[in-house]
Amino acid sequence: MRLLFFAVIASIAFFPVPAFADGITQEQLRAHIDILASDAFEGRKPGTAGENKTVNYIATQWLKAGLSGGAPDSGWYMKVGLVERAPGAQDITFLRQAGRRTRKIDIGDGQIVLRGSQAASQISSAELVHAGYATASVDELRPEVEGKVAFLFLSGQPLVPDFPSYRERKARLIAAGANGVIAVIRGKNRWLRFERRFRLPATNLDREGLHAQVEGMISEAGLARLLRKSGLKPADIVESAGGQNFVVQPIAATVNMSVETGVRTFISHNVIGKIAGQRPDGQALLYMGHWDHLGICGDEGESDRICNGAVDNASGISLLIETARQLADARPDRDIYFLATTAEENGLLGARAFVADPVIALDKLIAVFNADTVALTAEGRKIAVIGMGQSALDPQIDLVAEQEGREIDMSGKPDVYLARQDGFVFTEIGVPAFMITSAFADEERLNAFLDGRYHDVSDEVDGELVLGGATDDANFHVSLGRHFGNIATYPKKPTSGDVQN
Incomplete structure (x- = not known):
């Protein structure tokens, strides 16, 4: 307006x-x-x-x-x-390859919420990765996350001086070319609180490069199911993510997303x-x-x-x-x-x-x-x-x-x-x-x-x-x-x- x-x-x-x-x-x-x-x-x-x-x-x-x-x-x-964005309807399907068959991964109801950069956003057959805290440089992240959907921890980071904010870490993934950026919310009560807040309209600067095609939040429990189905141990990622030598972890699954978002500039x-x-x-x-x-x-x-x-x-x-x-x-x-x-x-x-x-x-x-x-x-x-x-x-x-x-x-x-x-x-x-x-x-x-x-x-x-x-x-x-x-x-x-x- x-x-x-x-x-x-x-x-x-x-x-x-x-x-x-x-x-x-x-x-x-x-x-x-x-x-x-x-x-x-x-x-x-x-x-x-x-x-x-x-x-x-x-x-x-x-x-x-x-x-x-x-x-x-x-x-x-x-x-x-x-620009103000409010999450609308969403259709999300996680898939994994089991031999010659493709199977759906059920992470549970109400475990993920998304909004898109546009009124209608779609991502098809995107690879998944876990970027830990995404503290690597943009150049280091790019070959690992470009064109993919990346998960990263919202908080719980190691106690080190000048640790970058979530806003900065998310910006690195976007600059590195991630199509989707999804924050992992650890703890059941925190998930319920953050999920309610995320469903409210959110305002940001209306500028290119500030938003991934799809952004969102996933509960720790929902991500744990996804990781286990793809052969990864959630505890191992949590433990290694705080180390200086953490590398982006590929997840043996893909995702299809169709996300509607109320957008007002x-x-x-x-x-x-x-x-x-x-x-x-x-x-x-x-x-x-x-x-x-x-x-x-x-x-x-x-x-x-x-x-x-x-x-x-x-x-x-x-x-x-x-x-x-x-x-x-x-x-x-x-x-x-x-x-x-x-x-x-x-x-x-x-x-x-x-x-x-x-x-x-x-x-x-x-x-x-x-x-x-x-x-x-x-x-x-x-x-x-x-x-x-x-x-x-x-x-x-x-x-x-x-x-x-x-x-x-x-x-x-x-x-x-x-x-x-x-x-x-x-x-x-x-x-x-x-x-x-x-x-x-x-x-x-x-x-x-x-x-x-x-x-x-x-x-x-x-x-x-x-x-x-x-x-x-x-x-x-x-x-x-x-x-x-x-x-x-x-x-x-x-x-x-x-x-x-």
Whole structure:
């Protein structure tokens, strides 16, 4: 669905926000959250009328703050093509050769679920292989998997540093030419949970090369039956897959697949604003946060069906709006970009689209600061710096924290969220990226949110919304911008590849 936008300038009068002379206040942040998390924005789901209102609101506020459009052609909106796929009917037959006869292999009912890259996808007489964890290179995998259907373990991987994510391992198999990629879900309860989730519509970037012809999931029990019928011992594959010398295992069987999939393509948008530096030196900062949430998520008949996303992530967007206002007034030396991303909830998709087609050369970015889920704790608390240890900028972050009287949580516990936030897309490619917030240093309140309101209709503006820590965090982000945005306080970017140990 192509979105239609109101003119940004015409929208300004509809979104009055109080102005304050000094620093960022709780009242300023709440004013934005009240609007972005209201029922009128319908939960800010990409591809809906709620997106229209959301992206226009953000662009309007950044325009009022003194920013210019930072997207291509100096506009505010970067188009992000998305595709939504939902599994439909499927017909799957596994076959093995027994002498002169071809026999079917019964893996049991409800043990496999598939979706195709197209509305109707067919694979005939495809060979089967087990790729273990698919950690080999694309060139090593290609002769083993090209034109075949490959199974790989979703999780349960050996505990080794920097083990690639499932997304990355699946991408290797697709790049190596696998026609089908099927994840093995280990454990009965996990299978039931993952199978239910897989049957829901899934959104990804609408780009060539991101999808196999058929993708899916199979239970550990279903695959075990298939392996045994083809003369392989499931336990042997599990044991050997964790070793460094694992080789792709051919399975003495073939498969025919006919898969129907509901496919919907649509255009969503990142919003990009820019503060033009007064003495630009070719380097820049990037602030970011995701604007999207889950939309209308409750069941039919419920009195409240809207997942408003007040904390996740209207709070982060409110921080970005007010940080932009303060930094525009500060007139920094360097360019500073502000990015509000779409489809973070679907797998950091808006951030990935930006990295694939950036408006500034990525090697010119000094640092990226991601704001997500900031409204959880009171003022005066420690701050978590997710992303420390990944670049040479740690001493600079320490310096700003010392100057601002902020204590950094050094427990390391918040690091578990590194790959679950938009900044990780930049970390992956070597751009220093941080998510700095007191919310993730308050383990008790964070866990209470994740176990309760997170991704629920109850994440809305009410008496439980806490903005003291968010206000501290917002003003700290202003201090970061003043430090890194000015040549006198931060003269140069470290040499590429200069990562701390």
